[in-house]
Amino acid sequence: MTIYDIAREAKVGIGTVSRVFNNSPKVTSETREKVILVATRLNYQPHAFAQALARKRSNTLSAIIPFFTNYFFIQVLQGVQESLVPLGYDLIIHGANNQEQLEEYLSRSMRKGRTDGTLLFSLELPDKFVEEFTDKKIPLVLVDTFHPQFDSILVDNTIGTKTAIEHLISLGHRRIGMINANLKSAPARERLLSFKKTIVEHGLEVDDAIVINSTSTRNDGFSREAGYFAMRNLLERDIVRPTAFFISSDIQSIGAIGALKEKGFRIPDDVAIVSFDDIEIAKYFDLTTMHQPMYDMGELAVKKLLFRIENLSAPVSSFKFTPDLIIRGSCGKNKNYTFNDTNEMGVHEPTEQPR
Amino acid sequence: MTIYDIAREAKVGIGTVSRVFNNSPKVTSETREKVILVATRLNYQPHAFAQALARKRSNTLSAIIPFFTNYFFIQVLQGVQESLVPLGYDLIIHGANNQEQLEEYLSRSMRKGRTDGTLLFSLELPDKFVEEFTDKKIPLVLVDTFHPQFDSILVDNTIGTKTAIEHLISLGHRRIGMINANLKSAPARERLLSFKKTIVEHGLEVDDAIVINSTSTRNDGFSREAGYFAMRNLLERDIVRPTAFFISSDIQSIGAIGALKEKGFRIPDDVAIVSFDDIEIAKYFDLTTMHQPMYDMGELAVKKLLFRIENLSAPVSSFKFTPDLIIRGSCGKNKNYTFNDTNEMGVHEPTEQPR
DNA sequence: CTGAAAGCGCTAACAT
DNA sequence: ATGTTAGCGCTTTCAG
Numbered sequence: 001m002t003i004y005d006i007a008r009e010a011k012v013g014i015g016t017v018s019r020v021f022n023n024s025p026k027v028t029s030e031t032r033e034k035v036i037l038v039a040t041r042l043n044y045q046p047h048a049f050a051q052a053l054a055r056k057r058s059n060t061l062s063a064i065i066p067f068f069t070n071y072f073f074i075q076v077l078q079g080v081q082e083s084l085v086p087l088g089y090d091l092i093i094h095g096a097n098n099q100e101q102l103e104e105y106l107s108r109s110m111r112k113g114r115t116d117g118t119l120l121f122s123l124e125l126p127d128k129f130v131e132e133f134t135d136k137k138i139p140l141v142l143v144d145t146f147h148p149q150f151d152s153i154l155v156d157n158t159i160g161t162k163t164a165i166e167h168l169i170s171l172g173h174r175r176i177g178m179i180n181a182n183l184k185s186a187p188a189r190e191r192l193l194s195f196k197k198t199i200v201e202h203g204l205e206v207d208d209a210i211v212i213n214s215t216s217t218r219n220d221g222f223s224r225e226a227g228y229f230a231m232r233n234l235l236e237r238d239i240v241r242p243t244a245f246f247i248s249s250d251i252q253s254i255g256a257i258g259a260l261k262e263k264g265f266r267i268p269d270d271v272a273i274v275s276f277d278d279i280e281i282a283k284y285f286d287l288t289t290m291h292q293p294m295y296d297m298g299e300l301a302v303k304k305l306l307f308r309i310e311n312l313s314a315p316v317s318s319f320k321f322t323p324d325l326i327i328r329g330s331c332g333k334n335k336n337y338t339f340n341d342t343n344e345m346g347v348h349e350p351t352e353q354p355r
Numbered sequence: 356m357t358i359y360d361i362a363r364e365a366k367v368g369i370g371t372v373s374r375v376f377n378n379s380p381k382v383t384s385e386t387r388e389k390v391i392l393v394a395t396r397l398n399y400q401p402h403a404f405a406q407a408l409a410r411k412r413s414n415t416l417s418a419i420i421p422f423f424t425n426y427f428f429i430q431v432l433q434g435v436q437e438s439l440v441p442l443g444y445d446l447i448i449h450g451a452n453n454q455e456q457l458e459e460y461l462s463r464s465m466r467k468g469r470t471d472g473t474l475l476f477s478l479e480l481p482d483k484f485v486e487e488f489t490d491k492k493i494p495l496v497l498v499d500t501f502h503p504q505f506d507s508i509l510v511d512n513t514i515g516t517k518t519a520i521e522h523l524i525s526l527g528h529r530r531i532g533m534i535n536a537n538l539k540s541a542p543a544r545e546r547l548l549s550f551k552k553t554i555v556e557h558g559l560e561v562d563d564a565i566v567i568n569s570t571s572t573r574n575d576g577f578s579r580e581a582g583y584f585a586m587r588n589l590l591e592r593d594i595v596r597p598t599a600f601f602i603s604s605d606i607q608s609i610g611a612i613g614a615l616k617e618k619g620f621r622i623p624d625d626v627a628i629v630s631f632d633d634i635e636i637a638k639y640f641d642l643t644t645m646h647q648p649m650y651d652m653g654e655l656a657v658k659k660l661l662f663r664i665e666n667l668s669a670p671v672s673s674f675k676f677t678p679d680l681i682i683r684g685s686c687g688k689n690k691n692y693t694f695n696d697t698n699e700m701g702v703h704e705p706t707e708q709p710r
Numbered sequence: 711c712t713g714a715a716a717g718c719g720c721t722a723a724c725a726t
Numbered sequence: 727a728t729g730t731t732a733g734c735g736c737t738t739t740c741a742g
Contacts, residue, residue, distance in 0.1 A: 001467070002735055013713040018737055026711055045462075048469040049413060050735030052404040053718050060447070068433040078423040081450055090447045090463070092415070095436050107400075108445070112356070113719085114403040224639070254639055281636050284579070284609055357719055368729040373721060381727055405719030408734045468735085 001044045010038040021046060052113065060090045061305060063119040064105045067219055068095035071251075071279035072294060073121055076143060079298020080119065087306070089116075096123065103129075110138055117305045119143055124186075125150070139308040143301050146186065151304050152318045153297055157187050157276075160290040160323035161194035161246065164274045167288070167325055168244045169202050171332065173272060177210035177242035179230045179256055181221035181249060188213070188220065191248050191276065209239045214252075227252030231259035244272035244331070250282040250289055253330075257285065268332035278326050286329035293321050356399045365393040376401060407468065415445045416660060418474040419460045422574060423450035426606075426634035427649060428476055431498060434653020435474065442661070444471075451478065458484075465493055472660045474498055479541075480505070494663040498656050501541065506659045507673045508652055512542050512631075515645040515678035516549035516601065519629045522643070522680055523599045524557050526687065528627060532565035532597035534585045534611055536576035536604060543568070543575065546603050546631065564594045569607075582607030586614035599627035599686070605637040605644055608685075612640065623687035633681055641684035648676050 003017040010017070012031060019027050020035040038044075052058045063080060065073040081091050092115065096102040106129050109118040117139030125133075125140075125147050133140050134149055142152035168176055178195050181188040192213065196206050212230040214221025227247060235241070247253045253275040257267060265271055275282075278291035300319060308314065358372040365372070367386060374382050375390040393399075407413045418435060420428040436446050447470060451457040461484050464473040472494030480488075480495075480502050488495050489504055497507035523531050533550050536543040547568065551561050567585040569576025582602060590596070602608045608630040612622060620626055630637075633646035655674060663669065 004735080007713095014736080015714075015738080016712060019712085022737075028711065031712080045466045047408075047467045047735050049404045049407040050468065050718090051737080053402075053408055053720090054735075054737040056718070056737095058404060062445075068429065068436060074423065074429055078450065081423060081448065082452075085449075085456070085459075090417075090449075090469075092445045093436065093448050094440075094445075095433065097437075101440070104440075111400045112402050113405065114445075258639075281639070284613075284636070285639075359719080362729095369720085370722085370730070371728055374728085377721080383727065386728080402719050405734090406721080408736090409719075409721040411721095411734070 001042055002047070003044075006035065006038050006042055006044050009042065010035050056113070058113060058116050059088055060092060060115045061117050061119065061302075062092040062094060062105075062109050062115040063121065064094045064096055064102065064109070064123065065121045066096060066123055070219070070222075071281065072144075072277055072292070075280065075294035076121070076298040076301070079295035080302050081298075083299045083302045099126075102126070109140075110136065117141070117309050119301050119305060120145065137312045139305055139312070141301055141305045141308060143297060144187070146318070149316060151308055151316055153301050153304065154318065154320045155187075155292050155297075156320045156322050157190035158194040160276060160292075161191045162198045163323070163325050164246055164276070164290050165195060165198040166202070167327075168246065168272060168274055168331065169204075171244075171272065173242075173244040174204060175207075175210070175240065175242045175244075176204070177207075177234065177245045178212070179227060179234070179245055179247045179252060180211070180213045181226065181252065182214045182216060184217075185220040185222070188248055191246075195246055207239075209237060210234065210242045222249045222251060224251050224255035224258075227255030228259045229255075231256035232262070235259060235263050235265075242271065244274070247273060247275040250275050250277040250279045250285075250287055253287055253289075254281070254285055268330055272331040274331055276323070278323075282326075283328065288328045288331040289326055290323040291326045292323050297321060356397055357402070358399075361390065361393050361397055361399050364397065365390045411468075413468060413471050414443055415447060415470045416472050416474065416657075417447040417449060417460075417464050417470040418476065419449045419451055419457065419464070419478065420476045421451060421478055425574070425577075426636065427499075427632055427647070430635065430649035431476070431653040431656070434650035435657050436653075438654045438657045454481075457481070464495075465491065472496070472664050474656055474660060475500065492667045494660055494667070496656055496660045496663060498652060499542070501673070504671060506663055506671055508656050508659065509673065509675045510542075510647050510652075511675045511677050512545035513549040515631060515647075516546045517553045518678070518680050519601050519631070519645050520550060520553040521557070522682075523601065523627060523629055523686065524559075526599075526627065528597075528599040529559060530562070530565070530595065530597045530599075531559070532562075532589065532600045533567070534582060534589070534600055534602045534607060535566070535568045536581065536607065537569045537571060539572075540575040540577070543603055546601075550601055562594075564592060565589065565597045577604045577606060579606050579610035579613075582610030583614045584610075586611035587617070590614060590618050590620075597626065599629070602628060602630040605630045605632040605634045605640075605642055608642055608644075609636070609640055623685050627686040629686055631678070633678075637681075638683065643683045643686040644681055645678040646681045647678050652676060 003014045007014040007017045016031060017035055020032050084091055094105040096105055102123055109115055110132060120142050122144040124145060130149060140150050142150050146152050180192050183189055199206050212234055214226040214230055216226040247256055253273055267273055274288045276290045278289045282289050358369045362369045362372045371386060372390055375387050439446055449460040451460055457478055464470055465487060475497050477499040479500060485504060495505050497505050501507050535547050538544050554561050567589055569581040569585055571581040602611055608628055622628055629643045631645045633644045637644050
């Protein structure tokens, strides 16, 4: 089934068939009807790649994420995918488990014609690619990572951290520890800086004995294990235990809570915890945390990327989302949280996502 | 940059250039070198769609999943994606939130040339598509869903359920309840049947007052909310409380545990729970559950699909994985599970996935 | 408004 | 072994 077949059947030229399918106005509604009729009868479907080749446009976007099984990315991707569908775009997803794979995927994305643009998540764009992407003017938008020469979407870690710490302080905590991810991650650095700054601003003291930066390279320390070991390590130190912790991600909190429970500590009674992300399972653990609007980030990423595709030379722009404090039970507030809470219910399934 | 450019520069014909890039043996290593040299100098990349058009092969597969934010699918997809990459294939992912979207995606997948084959997850293939897919011989493999005319990959719900129940019985439980998903889902039906059968086989009695099938349509009742409400409903009944529950998915267990805790019950002391899936967060909740080998399912799905692509007329085949019982703390065994347990550690990150 | 024809970049069959 | 040519299926001039 090609346009030739349907052209022959409808007794028109292939150009006309093409015009009909491209909604060209210069076609009599009469011939249009005729063509449509034949096309549906023959169950015609345009060949995607032939179209792409002729149009020089693939209607396909690609997304490169660090880890497949990371809720943060999945939730952002949901926003991406759902806003892409109505536009007729398809999404290719690449999970880059290491630097080598990242480069492989980046190369594929640059491969002419493969995709119209790409989304890079939380990964630093290797130097050798920045030149290539800019030179070839390949549309690229960065999500949760930054480079001055490309569009990006970020979360304000400074404000987010400040809000989290001030929540703890407002609850009466004076000795606050931090469990951080690996400092080679930019968000980890920003969160640490803001943590210290906020503590000092409130006349409290930063005690480095209760601040732990992960040395794990796996997922840059944003992992359950990293959280577990950091907390266990800290609890074994011969120091005055903090009454509260700021932990740089929900997933680390879950590990840290494991370590706390092992030692017999109760949350929030013995120690309060506030973390960052608000991934879906945060509510199952009743975690007070800084919410990142992942779905919205995905939507905006798509918007930016599509804009870039249309406007190759527009000035680069960057947008920062401000995270919101979500109060659940891990800081001793709102202890009577239940699964009934309609605010909490259903936030995690597509049909009821905040849009 | 096209083969013409590099052909001109290298002073050869375009055919030769093409041959070099397709590793044709009929080319002198001399000319090959020359071509490669020019190509790398000009930073040439073959145009994916032109290739696809000429080869009649896209090197792209698509996967249709019911919900984006469902760990089961994500984990299977990880297996899919990782086994695809080395083969040079790309993966397009479609999240179908409803019947309409499902049909839209199926149509896209059938669109000639778009993909070489598709993977359909846990969704019933609508009748009108079975004919089309078979007629047009479009490669399709079903994962966690079944149709006699297509290849499929399944999990043995009957054996899985039997194993789970017998574990409970071996622990001394005699009054066992079940919280099930919506019976319009095939796995839910199979699990219910096997539950009753196993109970009876062991000389126990099936009490319908402690068996609840979800009426939720959202995700067919495989959701936290469905689990929560089912359990709450059951606990409010004026009956003898079961000492143990078989719950048809981990995600429902998490909801059910919420309901149990609200009523002041402790797990596993007051009630034991065994469920199904072993999604990543099951271990965070210390859930004893039937493990589905999701990563392996993804790998096998790819293998089957690629085979089908090469052998359009091979007989249809179906493979059933047998789930394994993973004993954690929710049945009162192995209570001293810690985050240290190396068996448990790292199972959830790509680099250390069981292969 | 419509048909014919020239690509889009590549592969593969056909010559040489 | 290598160059040439005819498609792959569609879009888009260019005539008419």
